[in-house]
Amino acid sequence: MKYKSAIVPVLLLTRTVFAVDICVSPNESIPDNGSAAVVPIFISAANNEVIDSVSLDLILNHEWVGDLHIQLRSPSGTTITLLDRPGIPSTGFPGPFGCGGHDIICTFTDIAVIPAESVCSTTDSPVIAGLVIPSQPMDTFHGEIVDGTWELIVNDMSPYDSGEIVQVCLTISTDTLCTADLNNDGDLNFFDVSAFLSAFSNNDPIADFNNDGDYNFFDISVFLAAFTGGC
Numbered sequence: 001m002k003y004k005s006a007i008v009p010v011l012l013l014t015r016t017v018f019a020v021d022i023c024v025s026p027n028e029s030i031p032d033n034g035s036a037a038v039v040p041i042f043i044s045a046a047n048n049e050v051i052d053s054v055s056l057d058l059i060l061n062h063e064w065v066g067d068l069h070i071q072l073r074s075p076s077g078t079t080i081t082l083l084d085r086p087g088i089p090s091t092g093f094p095g096p097f098g099c100g101g102h103d104i105i106c107t108f109t110d111i112a113v114i115p116a117e118s119v120c121s122t123t124d125s126p127v128i129a130g131l132v133i134p135s136q137p138m139d140t141f142h143g144e145i146v147d148g149t150w151e152l153i154v155n156d157m158s159p160y161d162s163g164e165i166v167q168v169c170l171t172i173s174t175d176t177l178c179t180a181d182l183n184n185d186g187d188l189n190f191f192d193v194s195a196f197l198s199a200f201s202n203n204d205p206i207a208d209f210n211n212d213g214d215y216n217f218f219d220i221s222v223f224l225a226a227f228t229g230g231c
């Protein structure tokens, strides 16, 4: 008597397998009330490594943090604002020119509980410290490729007080896309093979596994390698 197994292997669509933790120390002056200071951060990763989460550590000296507008741009060109002139618009304290505190030593992360914009003191230095929530969520980058040039973009929006970017560290965890899961259901099984063969016979670009515009043995070979490699 033959039995059919009722157990179907369940494989996750993606897995977190890769993490980047890279620092640069530009010691770059921020033009006072002028053009942006841009710090490039180069990351090399396979192009099926996509972003799960991002955080950024920043050490920045400045005499008046309320002058600062800080953004982070991904290799895909998505730009989020990390800090947008803390204390502006003013609600009384600290006054019309924003937070007059000195210096930043902080980590911008979505898991913080205090918005960076809400922190101000005239006595604490660094005034923006510890874990802080960026103006726009880091999760905006979720699912984008990691590989390429990231940019920290810092503007000083007001005359008289100035500063410099001392150090920037980018920490990124990634997911690896499961390319053989062609029906995108999180499992690798007969249905993916069937979907591949159907796409292959129709010259559907999803079957062009080696990305050369042709549909031939090499695509079958790359697909089978991805399939047997699992997710």
Ligand SMILES: [Ca+2]
Pocket (backbone or CB within 6 Å): 084, 085, 086, 087, 088, 089, 117
């Ligand atoms: Ca603001």
Ligand SMILES: [Ca+2]
Pocket (backbone or CB within 6 Å): 032, 033, 067, 156, 157, 158, 159, 160, 161, 162
């Ligand atoms: Ca200034």
Ligand SMILES: [Ca+2]
Pocket (backbone or CB within 6 Å): 180, 181, 182, 183, 184, 185, 186, 187, 188, 189, 191, 192
């Ligand atoms: Ca599947």
Ligand SMILES: [Ca+2]
Pocket (backbone or CB within 6 Å): 207, 208, 209, 210, 211, 212, 213, 214, 215, 216, 218, 219
């Ligand atoms: Ca091909």
